[in-house]
Amino acid sequence: MTIRLHDTSARQIRDFVPLTPGCVSIYLCGATVQAAPHIGHIRSGLNFDIMRRWFTYRGYDVTFIRNVTDIDDKIIKKSAEQGRPWWSIGYENERAFNDGYDALGCLPPTYEPRATGHITEMIEMMRGLIERGHAYEADGNVYFDVRSLPGYLSLSNQELDDLRQPSGEGETGKRDPRDFAMWKAAKEGEPSWETPWGRGRPGWHLECSAMAHKYLGSAFDIHGGGIDLIFPHHENEIAQAKAYGDEFANYWVHNGWVTMAGEKMSKSLGNSVLVSEMVKHWRPIVLRYYLGTPHYRSMIEYSEESLRDAESAFARIEGFVQRVTEKAGEVVPPAAEVPPAFAEAMDEDLGVPQALAIVHTTVRQGNSALAADDKEAAVARLAEVRAMLGVLGLDPLDEHWAGEGDRGEDLHGVVDTLVRLVLDQRQSARARKDWAAADAIRDQLNQSGLVIEDSASGPRWTLGPR
Secondary structure: OOOEEEEOOOOEEEEOOOOOOOEEEEEEEEEEOOOOOEHHHHHHHHHHHHHHHHHHHOOOEEEEEEEEEOOOHHHHHHHHHHOOOHHHHHHHHHHHHHHHHHHOOOOOOOEOOEHHHHHHHHHHHHHHHHHOOOEEEEOOEEEEOHHHOOOOOOOOOOOHHHOOOOOOOOOOOOOOOOOEEEEEEOOOOOOOEOOOOOOEEEOHHHHHHHHHHHHHOOEEEEEEEEHHHHHHHHHHHHHHHHHHOOOEEEEEEEEOOEEEOOEEOOOOOOOOOEHHHHHHHOOHHHHHHHHHOOOOOOOEEOOHHHHHHHHHHHHHHHHHHHHHHHHHOOOOOOOOOOOHHHHHHHHEOOOHHHHHHHHHHHHHHHHHHHHOOOHHHHHHHHHHHHHHHHHHOOOOOOHHHOOHHHOOHHHHHHHHHHHHHHHHHHHHHHHOOOHHHHHHHHHHHHHOOEEEEEEOOEEEEEEOOO
């Protein structure tokens, strides 16, 4: 068994060889909390949640770090615009991100450090870089000297002489316009911390180099994030860490965007779809299916039609789980192992689309067994399906999703009472062999968006695809 991952730095799929046998260390660039998350933000956390689950299934002990950037230019700007403390904005949106991760079934990270909680580590790293000749202070700013490190830009495969990186506001005293700020001198009204070079605040890139070093050491296995972070963020993280003496990440793994009309989903484009709003209209488990089942490196073009397709596809899986559970008369536990074809797909760069095809094939086999009244085979297929769905975080019988499928327990109870009254009328029509009336009632319910199934224990209703 060998897991293989696409390594951005190598530009190819590589066999995964952990630094410590049996262990995996992962650092994921998490939220910058200037605003509430849209589904594009959450996709990255979800993709790496699936990675983490697969490593765990394969027997690895996983340490998973996902940071929070709780101070940056955008947060400070929002603070000024709204007349609120910067930390209030950051904390409110950090909670919104965690609510979004939790709603979509992402496991909590091992540690979730905030940038502002690691100023000491940043100062220590800057001091070391200045002593080694890789950084310098100017007008209270601390800059990284990009020409001091051979190999800079190797991750993004750019040439330094072709790079144009203009100075930001207040970034004075640069030796080279392409040098980047690790520390920004204090400005009136902005948050700041004391350093040997004067008061100021962190630059964006320094925090991750410092926190990865603190929690994972000088070398770790996997660094992840969206493809938009390759440059400048990840490139500059590498520069700082390598110049400091760290080996840093052994593999670089990047996920694709969620797009709308071909453009990256973002606040600045005004085309974001907030998670908090999406979960009011779509079941969270369906959103997870929609965002998590394409390959992590692919782009997802957002549309309601594609979400409806995801809803219909998941309904087929969930319906099978419900039917077999009902027939078995008990909850069928997951199998100890997933089918070999599923494992083979997941081992090859987390091939979730290919793995999902095995899920649907197994569901069809299970439905055939149900049709043939082969309870033993149906139960065996359900055990396999639950094992596979567990890896993907999509098992509808998992306690995380308990009651979720009802789209609100209170509303479900009201609807169930009303539907049962209508179904009783249908049963009465069937009892007196008035098949036309019974069929008419069923058709009316179907037109209302309900699917009626006749089972050994009586009629059952579910919400159909939108």
